[in-house]
Amino acid sequence: MTDIVVIFVIFIVSFFLGWLINSLLGKRSLTTAKKKAETIIQDAQSDIENLKKEKILEANEEAYQQKQKLEEEFRAKRNSLKTLENDLLTKDNNIDRKADLVAKKERDLFINERELNNREHSLNNRQKSLEESIEEANKKLEDLSGLTSAEAKQLLMENLTEEAKKEAAHLIYQISQDAKANAKDEARRIILSAMEQIVSNHTIESTVSTVSLPSDDMKGRIIGKEGRNIRAFEIVTGVDVIVDDTPQAVLLSAFDPYRRELAKLTMERLVSDGRIHPGRIEEAHEKVISEMDDHFEEIGEHTLHEIGIHGFHTDIVKTLGKLKYRSSYGQNVLQHCREVSELAGILASELDLDANLARRAGILHKIGLVVPKANESNFSKAGHEFVKKYGLNPIVLNAILAYGDKTEANSPIPILIQIAEEISQKRPGARREVIxxxxxxxxxxxxxxxxxxxxxxxxxxxxxxxxxxxxxxxxxxxxxxxxxxxxxxxxxxxxxxxxxxxxxxxxxxxxxxxxx
CATH class of the missing domain: 3.30.300.20 (K homology (KH) domain)
Incomplete structure (x- = not known):
């Protein structure tokens, strides 16, 4: 029991001591807090005063700037008004000066008009006097010549008319002679200019083609056992095969360029393949024939591209390519047509005509030579009928028909084609009659x-x-x-x-x- 009392007493004493200590510490903390609060309040008041001063300064600065801006605008408007005022004063002065000038001109016009009226009156009087003098002179002339004025006028007109006719005839003759001389010189100049611009590497058609071989051993395979292969090749292609001492080459001879080209392509294919026997020869020849349409089209497109012509139908392009394997008097027809086309285009340009139409007519003027069922006598008409269905220009159609037929030319283009044809044919070495x-x-x-x-x-x-x-x-x-x-x-x-x-x-x- 005593222990409990002691413990209780100790607890009470401890509680009292704790309360006392806490009270003392609380008073000190409160004092410190009050001091801190006062310090914070003072700092806040100081910051508020500083912020207030800054805002007042900013407001004053902004007000000053606004004032400056308004003053500048006011000065600008005042200057503008002064400028307008000066302009108005200047215009008023100009109007006054113009009014003075107008008044002065009116006075001058009035004076001039009065002077003109006086001069007109004086001239009328003089004219009357002159008419009276002329009438008196005419009467005297009539009395002296025995002719009336009408008869004298008629005689004078007849003399003047006769003299004018003589002078006109002489002038016409002189102009005609000058025109003929100039026309010859101009025609010579145009033709020479066209010939100078055409650079044509003309080649005479040969009747022999050469096929290169990889080695001379291939010649034995071409000949075959007892000449079997070479005979079969000649029968199938219709050309002569010449195997001589020429190293690594055989010759194919035929007068027909197309037949010779077929044989050459067939031989090249056989040599490349290496298999040469009669059956293979026929097969290769038929294959080459079936591929010739594409070959013709390629030739035609290349030729048209070189002379700057486009827009022809594929059938015309293919037929044009066939002209490469046609010759006339030893002259390759496709090369000749290309040359005529270029010459006609240059001549047309010199004469301010349509050069494109001239080139088109020139390249097609002999296309009838390779049209089926055509011959030397009717190739122009056959060519005209062939290209007509493809909607070509009527001038081009007329040029094709007029070249070899008696059809009348409907424009200068057909005449240019004939001139270009003559130039191409008459060049030295262009044609060979013997071939x-x-x-x-x-x-x-x-x-x-x-x-x-x-x-x-x-x-x-x-x-x-x-x-x-x-x-x-x-x-x-x-x-x-x-x-x-x-x-x-x-x-x-x-x-x-x-x-x-x-x-x-x-x-x-x-x-x-x-x-x-």
Missing amino acids: ESYVKRLNALEEAADSFEGVRNSYAIQAGKEVRIIIDHNKADDAVSNQLATDIAKRIRKQVDSNNQIKVSIIREFRSVDYA
């Missing part, structure tokens, strides 16, 4: 052979010394073949003028094919 007669003779040999029934193909080879004819085996037997050779030889002797003996070879082949 043309040679080609015509070989064509005549083939035409004579083709006129017989049963003839499938005929080829004039060996420079016209042999005609090789391929016939259908089911239309002729051996006896008929012998008789056909005799008949063809007789017709050739009758129709073709030749001093040499011509060999007629009939080839009749029967082939059976089967597959195992």
